[in-house]
Amino acid sequence: MNLLAAMQAFVKVAELESYTRAAEQLEMSRTQLSKLVMQLEAHLKVRLLQRTTRRLHLTEAGERYLARAQAILQQLDDAETELHQSSTQVSGRLRVNGPMSFGTRYLAPLVAQFMVQHPELEVRLDLSDRQVDLLEEGFDLAIRIGALEDSSLVARPLTSCRMLLVASPAYIAANGEPLSIADLGHHQGLRYRGSRGTHWQLGETSITMAGALESNNGEVLNHGAEAGLGIAYQPSFLVDDSIRSGRLKVLLAEQVETQIGIYGIYPARHHLPAKVSVFLDFLAAAWGSPPYWERTLSANKNQ
Numbered sequence: 001m002n003l004l005a006a007m008q009a010f011v012k013v014a015e016l017e018s019y020t021r022a023a024e025q026l027e028m029s030r031t032q033l034s035k036l037v038m039q040l041e042a043h044l045k046v047r048l049l050q051r052t053t054r055r056l057h058l059t060e061a062g063e064r065y066l067a068r069a070q071a072i073l074q075q076l077d078d079a080e081t082e083l084h085q086s087s088t089q090v091s092g093r094l095r096v097n098g099p100m101s102f103g104t105r106y107l108a109p110l111v112a113q114f115m116v117q118h119p120e121l122e123v124r125l126d127l128s129d130r131q132v133d134l135l136e137e138g139f140d141l142a143i144r145i146g147a148l149e150d151s152s153l154v155a156r157p158l159t160s161c162r163m164l165l166v167a168s169p170a171y172i173a174a175n176g177e178p179l180s181i182a183d184l185g186h187h188q189g190l191r192y193r194g195s196r197g198t199h200w201q202l203g204e205t206s207i208t209m210a211g212a213l214e215s216n217n218g219e220v221l222n223h224g225a226e227a228g229l230g231i232a233y234q235p236s237f238l239v240d241d242s243i244r245s246g247r248l249k250v251l252l253a254e255q256v257e258t259q260i261g262i263y264g265i266y267p268a269r270h271h272l273p274a275k276v277s278v279f280l281d282f283l284a285a286a287w288g289s290p291p292y293w294e295r296t297l298s299a300n301k302n303q
Helices: 003-014 019-026 030-042 060-085 100-117 169-175 181-186 220-224 236-245 274-288
Strands: 048-049 057-058 090-099 121-125 141-145 153-167 189-192 199-202 206-208 233-234 249-251 258-267
Touching: 003 019, 003 030, 003 057, 003 060, 003 206, 003 236, 019 030, 019 206, 057 060, 057 274, 060 141, 060 153, 090 100, 090 274, 100 121, 100 141, 100 274, 153 274, 181 206, 189 220, 220 233, 233 236, 258 274
Parallel strands: 090 121, 090 141, 189 233
Antiparallel strands: 048 057, 141 258, 153 233, 153 249, 153 258, 199 206
8 A cells, every 4th residue: 555645545535525526636536546545544443534425524533643644744745845946947737727818818828938948847727717716626826816805825916907998989989088987977888797796996986887788708898898889997908909909098097097916826835836936937027017018008098
């Protein structure tokens, strides 16, 4: 029996309370995982897990062993990480989560570049606007944008971007250009549906716009704005191309100066793996501050 593998299998099953999810994260079959746990119980001559038809329960012995096993595995992981920190070579598997639109435009190309620089690295990139649970779903880090919820995770600022009010020249010609935030009440709004609702936070002012188009994806709102359906309130990384090409115009630039942060989120630990720290350094340097997609917008924002 491989005692370390059996210990890792037991800890993962106990933490997730599921053989199926533990097997997926450890990338082995459920049968292999179950065999390892049973071998560990036979080796220790105690039952660690009580199996019922509905869920798993730790026995009293299992609770005591879990605490010790987690500490041992963390010490082993820390020792390995310390050795890897002295090396400039990034290797292993890096699991990354990021938002869909931003990830497609600005994260995916950098992942490809990073992998070319570090050929020993494997990357699993998941793009979704859903807030994933890094620990439960096995991610090394996530890229998140905007206000962060309180958690035990570490948030490293990578860059920031501006929120911009934009509309098409055709919409402005047909409906007039708002000259103040108060004027927005007379216009159609294209609303982003997120976890915090569909209101717009314009500096200190929070408003809810009326409008026919609402979506949980910013690209959809871009298309609506370019088609003249109304005014959109979008992060700069989604509208930079449209502004430069003249398909969209920035509105109320001097009155709406809202910045949102872009962060790398990862679980707290004593030693950050080199594959994570080097990748975050790479992203911060590549995006810059201010980010490169905003550097050509200044000349357009008052046009």
